[in-house]
Amino acid sequence: MIRIEQLTAGQGAFQLGPIDLDLAERAYLTILGPSGSGKTLFLEACMGLLPTGAGRVWLDGRDVTGIAPEQRHISYLPQDLALFPHLDVRGNILFGAERRRMDRHHVQSRLDDLTDLLALQDIIDRRQVTTLSGGEKQRVALARALLQEPRLLFLDEPFSALDATIKRQLQVKLREINQQLGVTILHVTHDQEEAFMLGERIAVMIDGRIRQIGERDDIYYRPATLDVARFLRNQNIFDVTVEEVLDGGSLRLGGEIALTAPGRPALKTGQRLAAGIRSEEVVVIRPHKPIGPELQENLFDAVVEDILAFGGTHTLSIRLQAHPVTIEAELPNCALRDLGYAIGDELRVCLRKTSLWLVPEQAPAGRREVSDDQL
Amino acid sequence: MSRRDALFRAVLLLPLALLVGYFLLLVVSQSAFFSPAGFFAELSRPSIRAAILLSLGAATVSSAAAVTVAIPAAYALARLDFPGKRLVDTFMDLPMVLTPVALGTLILMAWNTPFGSLLAGAGLTLPFTLAGVVLAQFTVVVAISVRLLKSTFEQIDPRQEQVARLLGCTAFGSFRYVTLPLARRGILAAIILTWARAVGEFGATVMVAGTARGQTATLPSSIYLAMAAADLPRAVALVVILITISLLVLFGVRLAAERRP
Numbered sequence: 310m311i312r313i314e315q316l317t318a319g320q321g322a323f324q325l326g327p328i329d330l331d332l333a334e335r336a337y338l339t340i341l342g343p344s345g346s347g348k349t350l351f352l353e354a355c356m357g358l359l360p361t362g363a364g365r366v367w368l369d370g371r372d373v374t375g376i377a378p379e380q381r382h383i384s385y386l387p388q389d390l391a392l393f394p395h396l397d398v399r400g401n402i403l404f405g406a407e408r409r410r411m412d413r414h415h416v417q418s419r420l421d422d423l424t425d426l427l428a429l430q431d432i433i434d435r436r437q438v439t440t441l442s443g444g445e446k447q448r449v450a451l452a453r454a455l456l457q458e459p460r461l462l463f464l465d466e467p468f469s470a471l472d473a474t475i476k477r478q479l480q481v482k483l484r485e486i487n488q489q490l491g492v493t494i495l496h497v498t499h500d501q502e503e504a505f506m507l508g509e510r511i512a513v514m515i516d517g518r519i520r521q522i523g524e525r526d527d528i529y530y531r532p533a534t535l536d537v538a539r540f541l542r543n544q545n546i547f548d549v550t551v552e553e554v555l556d557g558g559s560l561r562l563g564g565e566i567a568l569t570a571p572g573r574p575a576l577k578t579g580q581r582l583a584a585g586i587r588s589e590e591v592v593v594i595r596p597h598k599p600i601g602p603e604l605q606e607n608l609f610d611a612v613v614e615d616i617l618a619f620g621g622t623h624t625l626s627i628r629l630q631a632h633p634v635t636i637e638a639e640l641p642n643c644a645l646r647d648l649g650y651a652i653g654d655e656l657r658v659c660l661r662k663t664s665l666w667l668v669p670e671q672a673p674a675g676r677r678e679v680s681d682d683q684l
Numbered sequence: 685m686s687r688r689d690a691l692f693r694a695v696l697l698l699p700l701a702l703l704v705g706y707f708l709l710l711v712v713s714q715s716a717f718f719s720p721a722g723f724f725a726e727l728s729r730p731s732i733r734a735a736i737l738l739s740l741g742a743a744t745v746s747s748a749a750a751v752t753v754a755i756p757a758a759y760a761l762a763r764l765d766f767p768g769k770r771l772v773d774t775f776m777d778l779p780m781v782l783t784p785v786a787l788g789t790l791i792l793m794a795w796n797t798p799f800g801s802l803l804a805g806a807g808l809t810l811p812f813t814l815a816g817v818v819l820a821q822f823t824v825v826v827a828i829s830v831r832l833l834k835s836t837f838e839q840i841d842p843r844q845e846q847v848a849r850l851l852g853c854t855a856f857g858s859f860r861y862v863t864l865p866l867a868r869r870g871i872l873a874a875i876i877l878t879w880a881r882a883v884g885e886f887g888a889t890v891m892v893a894g895t896a897r898g899q900t901a902t903l904p905s906s907i908y909l910a911m912a913a914a915d916l917p918r919a920v921a922l923v924v925i926l927i928t929i930s931l932l933v934l935f936g937v938r939l940a941a942e943r944r945p
Contacts (some may be wrong), residue, residue, distance in 0.1 A: 356846075358846050358850075378846070379849050385847060391841060391846070393848075395866055408852035408853050408861070409851075409852040453851070
């Protein structure tokens with residue numbers, strides 16, 4: 310559907326790329342990255358709104374690199390929506406159809422379908438788009454983008470200004486649009502929850518480069534670089550060294566903390582690494598509770614240092630007794646209530662071997678892309 | 685309202701009240717020299733009617749030309765990047781900082797160059813002609829127009845033009861269907877201000893086109909001639925005519941623009 314090869318672009322001192330990306334028909338890819346990582350710039354370069362330095366953009370096998378934006382037939386929903394204030398709601402939605410001189414009967418039928426799909430019945434005849442609520446504006450902008458029957462839709466943080474309830478409703482609607490209408494979607498966001506909920510695949514962009522691309526679990530549980538891990542809010546990151554490759558291929562790690570980790574063929578004794586585990590993967594166990602064999606490895610005595618509440622979950626800050634390390638464990642409220650932990654309580658924590666991830670310690674220093682198979 | 689808020693409000697309103705009082709004083713102080721009979725007598729004089737028509741016609745043509753040229757020029761300054769843009773932008777302000785008399789001098793001097801001779805040879809003469817009046821007014825008001833419209837275009841989010849492109853518009857199409865409608869109020873403001881400035885233009889017009897009665901004497905230059913002849917009642921009558929016509933035209937344009945959907 311769309312293929313991007315070695316695309317580069319610049320704006321001031323900021324350099325984007327080179328970026329390679331391939332998006333199949335009907336796919337939903339989210340590009341996740343912090344603010345200022347170049348996500349919008351990337352979309353603009355793909356749409357022809359920004360001069361590109363090098364590289365090519367292919368749409369359906371056609372090289373569109375030097376082609377005007379209006380000839381690329383990409384629909385676009387920007388962060389600020391950019392509704393036209395001089396037009397009424399209907400005028401906004403029909404703007405593209407009028408410019409492209411689409412067949413009137415077909416446009417009317419399409420408008421009827423979109424009115425149903427996006428629940429526009431109450432607002433379609435409004436005269437002022439400026440009086441619409443945030444959610445209504447989103448739906449109108451989405452209808453405007455979809456009326457031209459795009460096969461490719463670019464979304465630039467479209468829900469960042471909405472409250473949680475409306476955001477969730479529209480996110481569900483986007484999945485319908487992707488699955489029912491067959492629209493291929495490239496969606497950039499800094500919202501991790503949104504990226505993981507919507508994207509079949511996720512690309513993580515940091516400093517103008519795609520640092521990792523893969524399925525949800527690949528990105529979430531197996532970050533390819535330290536900066537990806539940090540951006541994905543991995544709080545438990547340890548400096549370690551490979552001390553021994555054990556029988557069976559597992560690794561014995563030393564350093565800040567002594568761990569046993571699953572083996573990786575590329576790793577050798579003496580190599581320095583960053584090891585980590587997501588806070589929700591940390592298992593907390595009462596001091597004298599019997600445990601099964603799967604929790605015997607990487608088991609540590611510890612003390613609760615602090616407890617922070619986050620609505621539906623609590624985060625325990627836990628100091629290990631045998632190592633100079635404090636780790637975080639996230640528990641749902643009900644689990645914390647059952648366990649009844651308080652600050653100062655003793656407990657045991659297990660950093661399960663299968664939940665650990667490992668990345669080369671120096672990985673993020675350069676602007677080097679890391680693929681999954683390098684580890 | 686707290687005392688501080690009341691004080692701030694007073695600080696804002698006091699200069700406004702002083703300005704209104706000052707302008708009222710200017711108008712009312714003319715009453716000693718003004719009589720309705722004199723006013724209508726002036727209106728009936730052929731040379732004054734010619735001055736009124738010349739002022740209105742020349743101001744309309746020069747401001748229309750200025751806005752027509754200023755729209756693309758201002759859009760280019762607001763949106764395009766090109767070498768020497770800052771220099772060009774600064775250069776465009778020159779007519780605003782130069783006194784109109786100096787501008788008129790520049791125009792006359794330019795007419796003494798080979799380029800001016802070429803235009804004169806083609807029949808375009810400036811002294812004592814309508815063309816001279818229009819060119820002088822155009823030169824004075826076009827920079828104001830560019831400045832106002834550049835500010836208007838800069839306030840329009842380029843993202844809206846980008847979205848228009850992706851909805852099927854060419855670069856001109858996005859300008860035609862999005863930018864121009866969004867700039868409507870700014871363009872109207874530019875038209876009103878340039879017209880008002882043009883109709884009151886004196887220095888450059890006198891330098892370039894002179895003050896030939898019935899030919900190039902506009903209302904402002906007729907006021908000057910009346911004052912130079914110490915004919916105060918006539919000068920005041922002409923001022924009242926200028927004020928009345930200007931207010932009527934500006935108010936009419938504003939009403940017409942607000943009625944448009």
